[in-house]
Amino acid sequence: MTFKQQVHAHYLHRLQEKIKHLQQVLAELKESGANETKSTAGDKHETALAMLQIEQANKREQLKELELQLAALEKINPTIVPAMIVPGSLVNTDQGYLYLSIAGGKAVIAGKTVTALSSQSPLGKLLLTLQPGQTASVNSHHYHIIYLE
Numbered sequence: 001m002t003f004k005q006q007v008h009a010h011y012l013h014r015l016q017e018k019i020k021h022l023q024q025v026l027a028e029l030k031e032s033g034a035n036e037t038k039s040t041a042g043d044k045h046e047t048a049l050a051m052l053q054i055e056q057a058n059k060r061e062q063l064k065e066l067e068l069q070l071a072a073l074e075k076i077n078p079t080i081v082p083a084m085i086v087p088g089s090l091v092n093t094d095q096g097y098l099y100l101s102i103a104g105g106k107a108v109i110a111g112k113t114v115t116a117l118s119s120q121s122p123l124g125k126l127l128l129t130l131q132p133g134q135t136a137s138v139n140s141h142h143y144h145i146i147y148l149e
Contacts, residue, residue: 002078002079002149003090003109003110003112003149004078004079004081004090004149005078005079006109006110007078007090007097007099007107007109007114007116008073008076008078008099008101009078010107010109010114011073011099011101011102011104011107011116012070012073012074014104014107015066015069015070015073015102015104016070018066019063019066019067019070022059022062022063022066023063025059026056026059026060026063029052029055029056029059030056032052033049033052033053033056069102069103069104072101072102073101073102076088076101081148081149082148083131083148084129084130084131084148085100085127085128085129085130085131085145085148086100086128086129087100087101087119087128088100088101089127089148089149090114090148090149091127091143091145091148091149092145092146092147092148092149093143093144093145093146094142094143094144094146095141095142095143095144096112096113096114096115097112097113097114097115098114098115098116098117098123098127098143099114099115099116099117100117100118100119100124100127100128101116101117101118101119102116102118103116103117103118103121104116104117122138122139123136123138123143126138127143127145130145131145131148132145132146132147132148133145
């Protein structure tokens with residue numbers, strides 16, 4: 001398995017775990033809501049039920065966003081090595097590895113620090129179509145592109 005495939009698999013797994021966790025939280029909230037509806041404590045009961053409904057709506061929105069990220073990540077073929085930076089590129093820079101995919105944050109994979117960033121982010125937009133040897137600058141940080149995977 002190439003390093004890029006390891007990176008891709010790591011972020012896929014991370015998203016799947018987050019989705020699984022949110023689904024468990026939603027199930028627990030649903031159960032709590034069912035228990036709340038059995039109570040008849042007046043205003044206190046209605047407030048607790050409203051808070052549960054708000055929490056459920058927030059968690060459903062988070063789940064929806066994670067599922068969209070997962071769908072985007074699943075569209076990436078980690079075996080392709082492009083000549084220029086495109087969504088799905090693993091970019092080795094003098095500042096570390098950048099995985100142009102989803103806003104997934106930093107991770108240490110095979111002893112190397114990788115930052116997954118969206119192609120919609122300021123740096124992601126600047127990197128698109130660049131090639132090895134070129135430099136992208138954002139917020140006075142310069143990223144010299146060494147090679148692509």
